[in-house]
Amino acid sequence: MSHFSIFDGHNDAVHKIREYLSEAGIDFLAANPTGHLDLPRARAGGLFGGFFAMWVPAEHPHEDSLTLTENSYSVRMAEPLDDAYARRCIRAQFAALKSLVVRSEGAIRIVTTAAEIEQARQDGVFAILLHIEGAEAIGPDLAELDEFYKQGLRSLGPVWSRPNIFGHGVPFAFPSSPDTGPGLTRAGFDLIRACNRLGILIDLSHLNERGFWDVARTSTAPLAATHTCVHALCPSARNLTDPQLDAVRESDGIVGLNLCVNDLRPDARRNADVALKTVVRHFSYLVDRLGIDRVAFGSDFDGATIPSAIGDASGLPHLIEALRTHGFDEASLNKIAHENWLRVLRLTLKD
Numbered sequence: 001m002s003h004f005s006i007f008d009g010h011n012d013a014v015h016k017i018r019e020y021l022s023e024a025g026i027d028f029l030a031a032n033p034t035g036h037l038d039l040p041r042a043r044a045g046g047l048f049g050g051f052f053a054m055w056v057p058a059e060h061p062h063e064d065s066l067t068l069t070e071n072s073y074s075v076r077m078a079e080p081l082d083d084a085y086a087r088r089c090i091r092a093q094f095a096a097l098k099s100l101v102v103r104s105e106g107a108i109r110i111v112t113t114a115a116e117i118e119q120a121r122q123d124g125v126f127a128i129l130l131h132i133e134g135a136e137a138i139g140p141d142l143a144e145l146d147e148f149y150k151q152g153l154r155s156l157g158p159v160w161s162r163p164n165i166f167g168h169g170v171p172f173a174f175p176s177s178p179d180t181g182p183g184l185t186r187a188g189f190d191l192i193r194a195c196n197r198l199g200i201l202i203d204l205s206h207l208n209e210r211g212f213w214d215v216a217r218t219s220t221a222p223l224a225a226t227h228t229c230v231h232a233l234c235p236s237a238r239n240l241t242d243p244q245l246d247a248v249r250e251s252d253g254i255v256g257l258n259l260c261v262n263d264l265r266p267d268a269r270r271n272a273d274v275a276l277k278t279v280v281r282h283f284s285y286l287v288d289r290l291g292i293d294r295v296a297f298g299s300d301f302d303g304a305t306i307p308s309a310i311g312d313a314s315g316l317p318h319l320i321e322a323l324r325t326h327g328f329d330e331a332s333l334n335k336i337a338h339e340n341w342l343r344v345l346r347l348t349l350k351d
Contacts, residue, residue: 004320005121007338008050009256009298010131010205010227013037015055016302019103020096028100029107036301036312039107039126045316048338049111049120049127051155051226053303054093056086056136073268075172078162086136087144094151097128110152114345121338129345131203131226134160134169140187142194149198154349155226157203158184158191159211161238166191170208174268176237178244183210184218192218199350204228205258205298208237209244216247221348223253227298229263230285236263242289249290254344256298257282261305274307276322283323283336292332296340 016035018025026032031040042048058078065076101108108126111117120127130152138144145156161169166188168181184192192215195202204212204225216223225248231239240248240255248255258264261274264282286295299306301313310319320333328336 003046003317004333004337006045006047006050006297006316007117007121007127007341008047008301009296009341010051010053010258010303011037011299011301012053012055012303013301014052014093014097015057017096017100019099020093029104036299036306038313039104041312041314042126044314045312046320046337047313047316048124049117049129050297050299051129051131052097053131053133054090054097055133055160056081056089059085071267073172073174074176075161077169077171078160080163081136083136083139090132090137090148094130094148097130101128112152112154113349113351114342115351117342117345129154131155131157133157133203133206134162134164135166135191136164138166138191140165140190142191145191145194145198145200149200153200154345155201155203156195157206157226158188158215160206167211167214168208169206170237172262173237174262175235177209177235178212178231178237178239178241179209180237181208181210183208183212184214189214189218196220199348201345201348206238209241212244212247216251221251222344223248223251224256224344224348225254225298226256227258227260227300228255229258229260230282233282233285234263234266234268236268238263245286245289249294252294252344252347254294254296254340255286255290256296256341257286259299259301259304259306259310261307264307270305272305272308274309276307276309276319277326279307279310279319280322280326284326287332292335293340293343295336296338297336
């Protein structure tokens with residue numbers, strides 16, 4: 001089974017590492033029996049880097065947030081976060097990732113440009129692109145955005161699936177349209193323009209539909225959804241509709257395909273028994289709609305239930321082989337594996 005060099009659009013591994021959780025966390029530099037991602041399993045699967053998401057969990061989570069029926073589910077929208085709490089969490093995650101890089105003794109590198117990503121690939125070094133999922137740690141004057149940019153931040157989702165001062169996230173629900181509420185606030189428009197100015201990729205993955213269209217008409221950068229799936233194949237509120245996909249294509253943007261089973265399965269059930277042909281079907285739909293240059297990986301490792309046919313990062317070659325069997329040639333597979341992310345990052349990030 002041949003390996004490709006894969007650069008992934010999204011993972012939540014920082015929330016599991018020892019540098020963040022102390023002794024309760026995993027050693028990212030060693031193989032682990034739990035979760036989806038560590039350095040040995042990444043190397044076994046051909047994964048040489050990706051977007052590492054920093055995200056703030058609810059300070060006081062709802063215990064009864066899920067409503068489930070035979071054919072639907074909905075998750076109660078998370079409450080807004082206290083900004084001071086959010087800043088503490090995000091700064092701790094920055095520190096954890098930087099501490100991991102130091103401990104790796106050159107095996108891991110934080111990257112801030114497409115050229116640095118490609119150099120890491122050539123050097124055999126694991127590349128981390130810093131991403132924040134939900135901008136609660138950023139105040140309305142955007143001072144923290146500049147602070148985080150100087151620390152290496154190069155990708156930002158204005159919202160997670162909850163409201164904040166910049167806009168409204170899309171709830172977790174099935175079946176559901178992503179048109180679930182208001183779009184960006186005035187501060188949200190300011191945030192988008194500031195990201196364009198600095199050269200920070202704007203991630204649309206958790207925005208509701210009105211927020212998506214607000215970004216589409218405001219941003220000067222290619223539209224990017226780092227981890228999502230196809231609404232026409234799985235009508236989850238988190239997935240992109242055909243008009244949204246068309247807008248991504250028209251902007252010369254990109255979609256990273258999410259491996260979360262809730263967003264892949266036609267019934268949206270959290271059941272890992274998902275055939276690879278289901279994943280391939282989403283890839284094929286995206287390629288048909290967007291073109292081969294605008295589709296990539298966006299796994300959501302360590303943040304979702306992943307198909308058992310893949311299992312963890314070491315299982316990515318199984319998905320590559322399924323795509324090849326379906327008819328994707330070597331040039332197309334290289335584009336999906338990493339070249340498409342590098343193309344969009346060259347258009348978005350500042351050198």
